[in-house]
Amino acid sequence: MKYVDAAQVQKKMNSRLTVNNIAKSLFLAATLIGLVVLVILFYRVISQSMGWIDLQFITNKLSTMADRAGIMGAIMGTLWLMLVVAPITLFLGVGTAIYLEEYAKKGRLQRFLQTNISNLAGVPSIVFGILGLTIFVRAAGLGNIVLAGGLTMALLVLPIVVVASQEAIRSVPGYLREASYGMGATKWQTIKNIVLPASLPGILTGVILALSRAIGETAPLVVLGIPALLIPLPEGIFDKFTVLPMQIYYWTIDAALVAEYANLAAATIVVLLFILLVMNSIAVIIRNKFQRRF
């Protein structure tokens, strides 16, 4: 007696395998959509900015005349902003991470801090803009200067640095700490001399990613009332400033008035993406080169 009809099984199996293969190609196609969009996006902005990016575009100040406009002001503004954001996030982010990983007792407070940080990471950036506008620009009376923008951005990207630093600190193996204690070092000496140096690559990667997020953010700065036209070059953290994304924003919405502004926006996008690409490459290099595996 035959229990299995071989032909029937063969037929069924074939059709199921065909469905499997079709699904596989479909899933691959879905994955490649991202790649296709990236290529189109890069091709579009690069071709649109052709002939607009040159040394003059980088070094000129802003101008309402499209062919004389440059982004020096925005570049300087971005640099000053980073000079505020970087030390603050590094200090606050690493401090919070050390506290959570090394000192906080597992319990309510620690869980509350942790939940709070992951919630902050999900708050829309524009809400941080309103916080900055209300507290730094208006209540503290700073106005829309580099310092106010930098403080706002620092709070916005803080969760990124905290989470990255926590992971880096957690990955330092226990035997390194024990060796340090065994030699008579105190807890803080162990953290300062052993844990922090060992987790530095992870922390730096997190800080760079946080900075590149801050460089690309626009919404909070729009809310802070950061201008984009015809202000003098910022020379310190108490000056008014503008940044590359703000420049892109104004040129994009004003492209209806002056057609060339679309090219200027595209050219600024190329510069912005180039900066972000360089920063991300540095982060990847640090991660690959200096991160020891324990």
Place this chain on the structure above:
Amino acid sequence: MAKHKDGVNVRELINEKKTTLNTNRLIEAFIPKFLMVIATISIFTTLGIILTLLFETVEFFKAVPFLDFFTGTKLKPLGENAQFGVLPLLTGTIISSVIAMAVAIPIGLMSAVYLSEYASDRVRRILKPILEVLAGIPTIVYGFFAFTFVTPILRAIIPGLEPTNILSPGIVMGIMIIPMVASLSEDAMSSVPNAMREGALALGSTKLEVAWKVVVPAAMSGIVASFVLAISRAIGETMIVTIASGSTKNFTFDITQSMQTMTAYIVEVTGGDAPAGSTLYYSLYAVAMTLFVFTLIMNLIAQYISRKYREEY
């Protein structure tokens, strides 16, 4: 007096050691307290957000009744007889998010299945960073892309599409969110143990059947959490909608029309220099509060799902 062989007084050495020990003890006591203060700054940030929004929102509801705000279909913040119904902004926000999810969920999930179940290690190592690049592009760039590229193409295909409309930013927002859905879902699927796959394969399942009937259900909590986070992200997204969907406060469900989202309204009001103390000024905070509460609930739900229903293997 006993002299050390280098001519150092032993008592001095002891005293020196004592001082360092004392300083060390002081440092050890001080550092944890200092770090705790630093750690609480994140809590003060949250408190700051809630309090600033709350105070001004209360002022707003002194001028505009609660019900008028949440059931009003007309938003006309300027001029005489100003009306402050939030429904046009809510529909704008929800419709743009729905369009974004219609793009991001299927594509993101399919990418996740491909990366976790089909792709070889080499392919995954190439494709994942590309998706990450997509996630790292500033939203302002996506806004420019939506406005200058996607909208003209859509207008050529769909007659009657307004120059600013909700469809184009919705689609581009979806593309922006794909990496988030894909990578979070892939994480959830990768953590499903191989024993379950092998069991299903041994019973004669194809890879598709393994993925669809074993891996996806097993990773469902992580996948759903990624969807919820993606929705929250879409609700809070600002620059794409501000640039590409215009500022018409339409109460409509027609996706070819220009609509304003909550975030775009905030940009418009802050950009327009609303005089402090006016109802228009306070409306900014009421809308921001609504936005904040929406995204906070979404984030809490996502955290709850992934914590509560995390499968333990």
